[in-house]
Amino acid sequence: MTSLVLLDHDATGIKQPSRSAVAAASKLGDVHVLVTGRDLAAAAAAAAKLPGVSKVLTADSDDFANPLAERLAALILALAPGYTHLLAPATASGKNVMPRVAAFLDSQPISDIAEVIDADTFVRPFYAGNALATVKSSDKIKVITVRAASFDPCAAEGGSASIEPAPSVDLPSNSRFVSSELSKSERPELTAARVVVSGGRGMQNGENFKLLDPIADMLGAAVGASRAAVDAGFVPNDYQVGQTGKIVAPELYVAIGISGAIQHLAGMKDSKVIVAINKDEEAPIFQVADYGLVADLFTALPELAAELEKA
Amino acid sequence: MKILVPVKRVVDYNVKVRVKADGTGVETAGVKMSMNPFDEIAIEEAVRLKEKGVATEIVAISVGVAACSETIRTALAMGADRGILVETDVAVEPIAVAKLLKAIAEKEQPQLIILGKQAIDDDMSATGQMLAALLGWPQGTFASKVTVEDGGITVTREVDGGLETVALSLPAVVTTDLRLNEPRYASLPNIMKARKKPIDIVKPADLGVDPTPRLTVLKVTEPAKRQAGQKVASVAELVHKLRTEAKVI
Ligand SMILES: Cc1cc2nc3c(=O)[nH]c(=O)nc-3n(C[C@H](O)[C@H](O)[C@H](O)COP(=O)(O)OP(=O)(O)OC[C@H]3O[C@@H](n4cnc5c(N)ncnc54)[C@H](O)[C@@H]3O)c2cc1C
Ligand SMILES: Nc1ncnc2c1ncn2[C@@H]1O[C@H](COP(=O)(O)O)[C@@H](O)[C@H]1O
Numbered sequence: 289m290t291s292l293v294l295l296d297h298d299a300t301g302i303k304q305p306s307r308s309a310v311a312a313a314s315k316l317g318d319v320h321v322l323v324t325g326r327d328l329a330a331a332a333a334a335a336a337k338l339p340g341v342s343k344v345l346t347a348d349s350d351d352f353a354n355p356l357a358e359r360l361a362a363l364i365l366a367l368a369p370g371y372t373h374l375l376a377p378a379t380a381s382g383k384n385v386m387p388r389v390a391a392f393l394d395s396q397p398i399s400d401i402a403e404v405i406d407a408d409t410f411v412r413p414f415y416a417g418n419a420l421a422t423v424k425s426s427d428k429i430k431v432i433t434v435r436a437a438s439f440d441p442c443a444a445e446g447g448s449a450s451i452e453p454a455p456s457v458d459l460p461s462n463s464r465f466v467s468s469e470l471s472k473s474e475r476p477e478l479t480a481a482r483v484v485v486s487g488g489r490g491m492q493n494g495e496n497f498k499l500l501d502p503i504a505d506m507l508g509a510a511v512g513a514s515r516a517a518v519d520a521g522f523v524p525n526d527y528q529v530g531q532t533g534k535i536v537a538p539e540l541y542v543a544i545g546i547s548g549a550i551q552h553l554a555g556m557k558d559s560k561v562i563v564a565i566n567k568d569e570e571a572p573i574f575q576v577a578d579y580g581l582v583a584d585l586f587t588a589l590p591e592l593a594a595e596l597e598k599a
Numbered sequence: 600m601k602i603l604v605p606v607k608r609v610v611d612y613n614v615k616v617r618v619k620a621d622g623t624g625v626e627t628a629g630v631k632m633s634m635n636p637f638d639e640i641a642i643e644e645a646v647r648l649k650e651k652g653v654a655t656e657i658v659a660i661s662v663g664v665a666a667c668s669e670t671i672r673t674a675l676a677m678g679a680d681r682g683i684l685v686e687t688d689v690a691v692e693p694i695a696v697a698k699l700l701k702a703i704a705e706k707e708q709p710q711l712i713i714l715g716k717q718a719i720d721d722d723m724s725a726t727g728q729m730l731a732a733l734l735g736w737p738q739g740t741f742a743s744k745v746t747v748e749d750g751g752i753t754v755t756r757e758v759d760g761g762l763e764t765v766a767l768s769l770p771a772v773v774t775t776d777l778r779l780n781e782p783r784y785a786s787l788p789n790i791m792k793a794r795k796k797p798i799d800i801v802k803p804a805d806l807g808v809d810p811t812p813r814l815t816v817l818k819v820t821e822p823a824k825r826q827a828g829q830k831v832a833s834v835a836e837l838v839h840k841l842r843t844e845a846k847v848i
Contacts, residue, residue, distance in 0.1 A: 356765065357728065358737050380758040384740050387693065387725035391732035396694040396813035399723045409817065414722045415616045419625050420822055423814040462768045463737040466753065470760040479759075483847070507848060515777060525743065525757045525778060532637075532717055532777065534759075540847040550615055551719075557825065561845045563837065569830075578828040578845065581837050591834040596848070 289317035289407060291373040292345075294364065296381055297323055297331040302338065304480035305377035307441035309434040313375050314340040314442065315404040321345070322367065322454065324352040324360060332451045339446040345454040354465035355381045361388040366457040368393060368429055372407065378433035378535075379479075390431035397431045398423065400535075402438035416531040416554035436479055437537035437558055471524045473511075478529065481510035483540045484556070486529055489516035490545020490566065490585055497522055499586075500544070502593040512536065512556075514546045530555035545585050548573025565589075600710035600747075600769075601656045602645045604679065605700055606638040608663055608670040609720040622818045634670045637715025639677070639782040640775040644745060645713055646678035647780065653747050654711075656680050660703060662696050664688055668798055675793035676785035682798035687810055693721075695803070695810040697729035702806035704734060709770065711752070716741050716774040727774035737767040743778040 291313040295306040302323075313319045319340050323331045324347040335344045347363055364385070368374060374389060376382030378400045390397040402420070403411035409424045410432070478484060485504045487497055497511070504511050512534070513527040529536055531554035541559035546552060548564070548571055556562070557576050564577035567584050574580040581588060610616055611631040619626055634642075648654040659674035661667035662685040671682035685699050704712060714727040731738035739745070739754030743762065746753045747769075755764045757776045785793070803810045831837045841848045 354763075357740070361732065380741060380756075383724050384728065384738075387723075387728035388732040388738065390725070391694065391697060391729035394694075396692050397723070397725050397729075398814065399725055413822070415610070415625055415720060416722070417822060418616050419618050420820050422817040422820075424817055426813055426815070460735075460737070462771075464766045466764040466766050468758070468761065468763040470762075519778065524761055525776075526759055526761050531719065531722065540841070540845075551612070561841070561847045562825075562828070563841070574828070574830070576825050576828075578826075579837055579840060580828060580830045581834065582830065583834070588834055592838070595834050595838040 289372045290370065291316050291319050291375055292364070292367060292371045293319060293321045294360070294376040294382065294385065295321050295323050295335055296377065296379055297325070297334065301334040301444060302331070304441050304477070305379050305436035307338065307444065308436035308439040309375050309377040310338050310340060311439045311442045312401065312404055312434045313373065316373050316407055318342055322347065322364065324355070324363070326350060326353045334444070336449040336451050337445045337447050339443050341447050341449045344449050344451045346451060347454045351459055356463050356465060357384045357388050358460045358463045360385045361392065362457055362459050363454060364389045365392045366455060371429060373430045373432060375432045375434055377436050382433045386431050386433050393429050393431065395427035395429055395431050396425065397433070398425060399433050400435045401432055402435045416550050417557065418550070435535055437535045471526055475504060476508065476510045478510045478512050478527070478534050478536055481538055483507040483509035484512050484529070484536050484538045485509045485542045485544065486512035486514065486546060487517055487522070487544050488514035488546030489520065491517060491522055494522040499589040503589065503596060506596045507540070514552050543573050543577070544589070546573055547571050548576065600654055601658065601707060602648065602654045603658050603660060603700070603704060603707060603709045603712045604638065604641045604645050604674065605660045605662070605696070605712070605714050605726070606642065606670050606674050607635040607715070607718045608632050608661060608667045609635045609718055612636055612719055618819055618821045622820060624816070624819050632666070634673050635715050635718050637717060637775050640777070640779050641713040641715055642674045642677045642679060643780045643782040644775060648747060649678065658683060658707060660685065660700065662687065662691050662699055671798050672793055673785065675796045676790045677783060678789070681796055684798055684800045685803060685806065686800055687803050689810045690812065691810050692812050692814060693723050693725040693729055694813060695808060696726050697733055698808045699803060699806050699810070700730050701733040702808060711769065711771060711773065713773045713775065716776050727772050731772035734772070736771050738772045739765055739767055740774045741776040742773050743776050745773055745779065
């Protein structure tokens with residue numbers, strides 16, 4: 289039984305959600321991985337070091353310079369017959385590509401798994417994480433996306449897989465990459481951070497999000513947000529934590545001026561320690577918070593920055 | 600051009616569902632049902648394209664029990680022209696829905712199919728991508744902006760690091776993200792008018808599709824509840840406790 293995992297990578301190596309997907313795949317047996325893009329030597333070398341991986345396939349060409357679903361699906365489809373399971377992290381790119389692959393294989397994708405029971409059986413949250421379904425697949429090749437927050441990532445080093453190019457396949461030409469506008473940040477990525485500090489509508493505007501900066505700096509935190517804060521334009525879309533945004537489970541999650549709607553809780557309630565700062569003591573966020581502070585955030589945040597500064 | 604918009608009837612987003620005591624599923628009896636919020640965004644986008652003169656006809660499609668015709672009525676009241684109900688009591692999965700939609704698309708010959716990015720009940724986020732694959736069409740998922748030009752469509756997508764723009768040939772599949780638009784409320788006169796718009800009813804067998812699920816649900820459980828926490832009186836107490844009690848900073 290061998291699985292193929294589609295990896296996301298960047299200049300720093302294999303992204304953490306992808307290492308969680310490798311961890312999930314390792315529970316199923318032998319693991320091969322696929323890296324795609326341009327100038328892949330470094331990424332392939334990083335992938336080869338992941339413990340549990342025995343083979344790295346690379347698709348290194350201009351065709352894969354950008355992750356177009358139509359091309360990636362065609363490539364994975366060509367590789368599929370050699371595998372019992374095809375996996376990717378449940379990131380924007382994994383969610384874009386894997387169902388497309390599944391349809392070609394006449395397989396029902398198993399989205400966002402949180403646990404591997406056996407080769408056919410998986411646990412996945414649904415209804416915004418308010419219920420967990422244990423599902424058994426009858427499909428020949430299982431197509432899976434992995435909820436990264438539910439699997440400890442495999443180590444970045446320790447393995448020594450072989451590296452070989454993936455066979456070239458005919459690629460569709462019905463889609464074309466135009467441009468991307470990626471938010472720049474020196475902070476850790478939301479889905480990989482040990483601490484996440486999130487702001488909601490209570491922050492009132494984008495300028496006020498700067499109040500989170502010194503706190504995030506001192507805690508080495510990523511900054512997140514509720515949908516309301518994103519919709520209002522305070523912060524970019526990729527800050528959104530929740531059922532339909534990013535799912536995070538850091539050691540510490542600090543929710544500031546966030547009421548705690550079902551959809552927001554779905555994205556953070558598996559965090560180890562939750563802190564909520566809200567001026568409304570009835571706010572539902574307090575029902576999941578380990579430490580709740582009823583306070584006006586505009587006084588609490590400067591105090592918090594000052595208190596953290598005292599070593 | 601013609602646009603198809605699949606709309607799913609789901610438990611309303613304000614409802615916190617309860618897992619049934621026997622572990623077979625979640626309690627849906629007597630629970631408020633609504634159109635999947637992402638599908639409202641899909642209908643809104645189609646209606647705007649029609650208002651701009653880009654679209655000529657909008658067909659709303661729902662797959663499920665007879666009551667899904669209410670969801671189609673909502674779409675008609677928002678501005679869709681007619682509806683198709685694929686009636687079945689089976690709890691359909693994305694693969695079945697995609698196959699049914701493919702069969703309808705082959706008959707209707709639309710240039711564009713706009714779906715939600717995710718149904719908020721099953722949280723699969725799969726149907727649009729699967730439909731695009733089955734039709735051999737390109738896909739613009741998680742769209743926050745859609746522009747239709749001659750023979751093609753440009754879609755700005757919400758991705759993990761920000762935004763990405765792709766150009767697709769038509770026909771194509773688009774799935775909506777939250778920031779694409781703000782859906783309108785149907786006006787009373789439009790709700791009245793919608794009652795007269797036609798809804799065709801077909802069965803999966805009429806479309807040559809077997810909707811039997813591929814995933815067997817062995818059990819449904821409730822996630823572990825969080826322990827009740829404590830209120831702290833000051834920022835100083837909070838930081839002290841995070842340092843000495845929770846030991847996370
Ligand atoms: C289809 C769908 C998908 C969704 N997906 C998501 C998702 O992925 N993520 C998500 O977050 N939401 C999502 N939502 C939205 C969700 O339902 C809520 O509307 C949203 O989470 C509310 O954001 P909020 O808590 O910031 O705003 P509000 O609910 O308005 O809460 C603001 C809070 O700030 C507090 N506050 C105000 N001023 C201060 C102050 N000075 N000091 C301290 N506290 C203050 C208030 O007491 C209040 O509790 C989704 C909704 C739908 C329909
Ligand atoms: N039973 C259904 N009837 C109509 N549309 C559906 C149905 N199931 C899924 N869809 C469409 O597919 C989208 C994504 O659903 P899913 O893949 O289940 O998350 C939804 O937003 C709808 O547009």
